[in-house]
Amino acid sequence: MSGNMNLTLKIWRQKNANAVGGFETFNVKNISLDSSFLEMLDILNEELELKGVEPVAFEHDCREGICGACSLVINGRPHGPLDKITTCQLHMRHFKDGDIIWIEPWRAKAFPVIKDLIVDRTSFDKIIQAGGFVSVDTGGVPDANAILISKESIETATDAAACIGCGACVAACKNASAMLFVSAKVSQFAVLPQGQPERYLRVEAMVKRMDELGFGSCTNTYACEAECPKGISIRNIARMNRDYFMSKIKSENVEM
Amino acid sequence: MIKLDSKIPPGQIQEKWTNHKFNMKLVNPANKRKYDIIVVGTGLAGASAAASLAELGYNVTVLTYHDSPRRAHSIAAQGGVNAAKNYPNDGDSIYRLFYDTLKGGDYRSREANVYRLAEVSNNIIDQCVAQGVPFAREYGGHLDNRSFGGALVSRTFYSRSITGQQLLLGAYSALSRQVGLGKIKMFTRREMLEVVVVDGTARGVVARNLVTGEIENYSAHAVCLATGGYSRVFYLSTNAMYCNATAAWRAHKKGAVFANPCFTQIHPTCLPLHGDQQSKLTLMSESLRNDGRVWVPLKPGDKRKPKDIPERERDYILERKYPTYGNLAPRDISSRAAKEACDEGKGVGDTGQAVYLDFADSIKRLGKKVIDERYGNLFEMYELITAENPWEVPMRIYPAPHYTMGGIWVDYNLMSSIPGLFVLGEANFSDHGANRLGASALMQGLADGYFVIPYTIGDYLAGTKFGTVKNDNPEFKKEVDNINDLTKKLLSIKGKRTTDDIHRQLGRIMWNKVGMARNEKGLKDAIKEIRDLREEFWQNVNVPGSGEDLNISLEKAGRVADFLELGELMAVDGLDRNESCGGHFREEYQYEDGEAKRNDKKYAYVSAWEYKKAGDWKLIKESLNFEFLKPTVRSYK
Ligand SMILES: Cc1cc2nc3c(=O)[nH]c(=O)nc-3n(C[C@H](O)[C@H](O)[C@H](O)COP(=O)(O)OP(=O)(O)OC[C@H]3O[C@@H](n4cnc5c(N)ncnc54)[C@H](O)[C@@H]3O)c2cc1C
Ligand code: SF4
Ligand code: FES
Numbered sequence A: 001m002s003g004n005m006n007l008t009l010k011i012w013r014q015k016n017a018n019a020v021g022g023f024e025t026f027n028v029k030n031i032s033l034d035s036s037f038l039e040m041l042d043i044l045n046e047e048l049e050l051k052g053v054e055p056v057a058f059e060h061d062c063r064e065g066i067c068g069a070c071s072l073v074i075n076g077r078p079h080g081p082l083d084k085i086t087t088c089q090l091h092m093r094h095f096k097d098g099d100i101i102w103i104e105p106w107r108a109k110a111f112p113v114i115k116d117l118i119v120d121r122t123s124f125d126k127i128i129q130a131g132g133f134v135s136v137d138t139g140g141v142p143d144a145n146a147i148l149i150s151k152e153s154i155e156t157a158t159d160a161a162a163c164i165g166c167g168a169c170v171a172a173c174k175n176a177s178a179m180l181f182v183s184a185k186v187s188q189f190a191v192l193p194q195g196q197p198e199r200y201l202r203v204e205a206m207v208k209r210m211d212e213l214g215f216g217s218c219t220n221t222y223a224c225e226a227e228c229p230k231g232i233s234i235r236n237i238a239r240m241n242r243d244y245f246m247s248k249i250k251s252e253n254v255e256m
Numbered sequence B: 001m002i003k004l005d006s007k008i009p010p011g012q013i014q015e016k017w018t019n020h021k022f023n024m025k026l027v028n029p030a031n032k033r034k035y036d037i038i039v040v041g042t043g044l045a046g047a048s049a050a051a052s053l054a055e056l057g058y059n060v061t062v063l064t065y066h067d068s069p070r071r072a073h074s075i076a077a078q079g080g081v082n083a084a085k086n087y088p089n090d091g092d093s094i095y096r097l098f099y100d101t102l103k104g105g106d107y108r109s110r111e112a113n114v115y116r117l118a119e120v121s122n123n124i125i126d127q128c129v130a131q132g133v134p135f136a137r138e139y140g141g142h143l144d145n146r147s148f149g150g151a152l153v154s155r156t157f158y159s160r161s162i163t164g165q166q167l168l169l170g171a172y173s174a175l176s177r178q179v180g181l182g183k184i185k186m187f188t189r190r191e192m193l194e195v196v197v198v199d200g201t202a203r204g205v206v207a208r209n210l211v212t213g214e215i216e217n218y219s220a221h222a223v224c225l226a227t228g229g230y231s232r233v234f235y236l237s238t239n240a241m242y243c244n245a246t247a248a249w250r251a252h253k254k255g256a257v258f259a260n261p262c263f264t265q266i267h268p269t270c271l272p273l274h275g276d277q278q279s280k281l282t283l284m285s286e287s288l289r290n291d292g293r294v295w296v297p298l299k300p301g302d303k304r305k306p307k308d309i310p311e312r313e314r315d316y317i318l319e320r321k322y323p324t325y326g327n328l329a330p331r332d333i334s335s336r337a338a339k340e341a342c343d344e345g346k347g348v349g350d351t352g353q354a355v356y357l358d359f360a361d362s363i364k365r366l367g368k369k370v371i372d373e374r375y376g377n378l379f380e381m382y383e384l385i386t387a388e389n390p391w392e393v394p395m396r397i398y399p400a401p402h403y404t405m406g407g408i409w410v411d412y413n414l415m416s417s418i419p420g421l422f423v424l425g426e427a428n429f430s431d432h433g434a435n436r437l438g439a440s441a442l443m444q445g446l447a448d449g450y451f452v453i454p455y456t457i458g459d460y461l462a463g464t465k466f467g468t469v470k471n472d473n474p475e476f477k478k479e480v481d482n483i484n485d486l487t488k489k490l491l492s493i494k495g496k497r498t499t500d501d502i503h504r505q506l507g508r509i510m511w512n513k514v515g516m517a518r519n520e521k522g523l524k525d526a527i528k529e530i531r532d533l534r535e536e537f538w539q540n541v542n543v544p545g546s547g548e549d550l551n552i553s554l555e556k557a558g559r560v561a562d563f564l565e566l567g568e569l570m571a572v573d574g575l576d577r578n579e580s581c582g583g584h585f586r587e588e589y590q591y592e593d594g595e596a597k598r599n600d601k602k603y604a605y606v607s608a609w610e611y612k613k614a615g616d617w618k619l620i621k622e623s624l625n626f627e628f629l630k631p632t633v634r635s636y637k
Helices: A037-050 A121-131 A152-162 A168-172 A179-190 A199-212 A222-227 A235-250 B015-021 B029-034 B044-056 B095-106 B111-131 B165-181 B247-255 B286-290 B317-321 B331-343 B360-366 B368-386 B443-460 B476-493 B499-513 B520-540 B552-576
Strands: A005-013 A022-031 A101-104 A114-116 B036-040 B058-061 B184-187 B188-196 B201-208 B215-219 B222-225 B264-268 B293-298 B355-358 B395-404 B421-423 B606-611 B616-623
Touching: A005 B616, A037 B499, A121 A179, A121 A199, A121 B165, A152 B165, A168 A179, A168 A222, A179 A199, A179 A235, A179 B520, A199 B222, B015 B111, B029 B355, B036 B044, B044 B058, B044 B165, B044 B184, B044 B355, B044 B443, B095 B111, B095 B360, B111 B165, B111 B443, B165 B184, B165 B331, B165 B443, B188 B215, B188 B222, B188 B247, B188 B476, B188 B552, B201 B222, B201 B476, B201 B520, B215 B476, B222 B247, B222 B443, B247 B421, B264 B331, B264 B552, B293 B317, B293 B331, B293 B443, B317 B331, B331 B355, B331 B395, B360 B368, B443 B552, B476 B520, B476 B552, B499 B552, B552 B606, B552 B616
Parallel strands: A005 A101, B036 B058, B036 B222, B058 B184, B222 B421
Antiparallel strands: A005 A022, B188 B201, B201 B215, B264 B395, B293 B355, B355 B395, B606 B616
16 A cells, blocks of 8 residues: 655765765655655665665664664654654654655764764774673573572663663764763663672773763753653663762772 | 585483583684684674684684674564573473474474573573573562463563563673674674685685675684574565575575575564555564464454454454464464465455454453563554554454574584584574474574584584685685676666565565465466566666665665575475475365374475575485484374
8 A cells, every 4th residue: 555645855965974965855755654764765765776876875674673773863853753762663654744854864973974874883882892791701600590680670670771772862962972871781780780790890991981982971961861762761870970980989090 | 416414413312412512622722712713693693602702712703784783683582582491390391392392393303403402591591691681580589481382381581572682782792892802803884795615615704895895805714604594585574674695695605505495484473564665574572472362253354343343253263273272372373374364354454464462351361560561562562553552452463474494504513514614593494493483593593602603613623624714815806706796797787676676576476475385386486486587687677876885775686686596495495395394384285174294204304405506406305313202293282
């Protein structure tokens, strides 16, 4: 069933990291209300391909809101107009015939544009590499039930661990701060017994790396929480700040 | 001619792996750093393998086409991971998990592999917990379990409906730790396009840098492919959009035989199709069948709202046909039951291509809170996509291609028919036979990566004399030239159809003729249609842009070109197998009541296909010997 929505799209196009980008205007026709936003872009891209024009490059994969690949600023909002979903979960029934839709990439110094709507988010991986883990090798671990964890702790840890690493929090923040993302990983381990031995080392190392990578500082505007598709709470930031403060008291490398 | 040796160790089933571990050669710890290993893919199988191998001291190079290792398709698994812990005290054991998995696979897998899988399953849970994976807990702090299709015990560990994500993030953090320590070199946005074979052994890969378009060489002493499954050959599937068979297929064309390509799994609980603009199908976790009841109206063509159809005019198809397992019957059986109901005109919704999955009874029995805790985010996801509220109206579900049991043939050590090329996770064919049980793919991926490959690769390395192969070896240059030629060819066709358009057509052929139910004529037609389509692709596809840049059209075209060859082999394999087993249902071979008719006399073998040239394969049969469990008719009644 094709539908009957016709739309005007203003899409950011940029040939590569060094090129100057700008908005281009496209029209799409007969879009079904039940299509997803990315399916609407697929239709545009197929039309472009048929004309021998390079399609608009955008990132996506699972289309179920879990891989964290999709990443568009739609009409000024990361992941579009609805709360707590990713772009790939956005459906066209939330738009109407004749709408003009602005589509841009994440914008942050630590996320440079690679092409069109695709940005480089490897800085997130680098922060995890600095300490976002429990140092345990394969094998030689105790029976799983030897570590008891209360339901409450596991719920808090899972809430934090649900972060998909999409970067909307950074894109939403006027300082391009990565605090919500980092605090989610720090919190997951901070509330679990497995995370205790490295608790303060971890937060120290991750925050240091975050600062080096050019993310901005947090000035408590809560824009990150509002745009996070997974509802990661800013309480995690408070927890991280507390742990970070403790780490500085305990740390050998005092530089306060 | 290629000779296959499964290398199954002798002895009692319980001792095989232990003895084998003892008999394998070990690499001296001080020498491990002299060996380079490439791992392609960072899903559960690849990430766990890379981390474990680096921890042992090997130099590991990891490639993925994703922008980050955390995006691998494993992230999307919802339901859970099996293990034989028997924490609920309900009669589980390693032997029972072995039995269930072998039976679930309809006796088309190797006993020894399946037993090993069950044996290491418990270590997986221990490992993941130690990493901080937040599995669900009981109030007392112990781990919670749920049951899953094809089993009568509760052995599935889970984390809400995001188990795959949590397991993958666990493996990803182990991998990241090794990247931080400098033991893993991580290359993202790299698509492996060829395995490089020097003097008959795998010595590296060639990959395209997806940002710059450059073709890069990576040399090593051994290569592990953990590149996932090929359900996207159907175009519409539950797999992520980028999932593809290219790595496996190119390895196949280099000499890695491909096993059981026609064994694919159609998952019973997916959201139905909304229309022709659809790009993929969404899985609703099978765990929903624990508390949801599958039904259709008794009368064909009954268009009343579900709540207006009284109990006695409903047909709870699975409960009626399979009283013992009921709504927990295995996937192939449940999918076919849904299709049959729709074929009889009893399907529901606008398209008539759906059955109900109803939670009303469970909500009444257990309360809203319990159901919300178990499935809250699945309910939300359903509503988001369909704009219908499953708390009030039953869900509508329909089967969709989901998992591929077939894959690159490997021996007990996970080595393919190319020495030095190992294949892990969904990309190999090893453990699930003709049908995979729920929550056992995550188990297999992690078993392969954490607990099998670290041992078996050492045996290979310690037992092999290596000449020096650097990435300026002429074999690399040859591969690079081939890839550049292919790119030029794709970009020069400038035809009238898009890659997606051709892919959709391939998908329709596969779904209609090589899908849930197959027959001789359909398979023969499919082979011809796929060949014609392949020809059309090479004459009429339009791939814009250049090879020296990020080019999503070019990436897609290369993958679809491979699907157009693989699809044919799936049909060829399905045609050879004149029996019904697991996910492979041949309409000619069924009992009166519609159940699958297996033929153990003639088909108790693995079909391993050796590539000759496009459209030409040679069948090698690896016969399956059942020493410990005698194949019986698989009954879930
Ligand atoms: C929606 C969904 C839900 C599921 N739920 C469950 C469940 O609850 N329980 C369960 O047991 N199983 C489940 N499964 C199945 C299971 O998730 C997969 O079988 C499993 O995760 C596959 O893991 P893998 O490591 O083999 O491959 P993948 O996770 O698919 O990873 C493949 C990797 O290879 C890389 N790659 C591929 N080709 C190339 C190339 N040419 N060059 C470079 N890199 C390449 C990719 O980038 C990726 O990193 C589910 C599957 C789906 C689709
Ligand atoms: S915290 Fe939220 S917005 Fe930020 S990366 Fe994680 S999921 Fe995305
Ligand atoms: S495409 Fe995976 S989260 Fe959107």
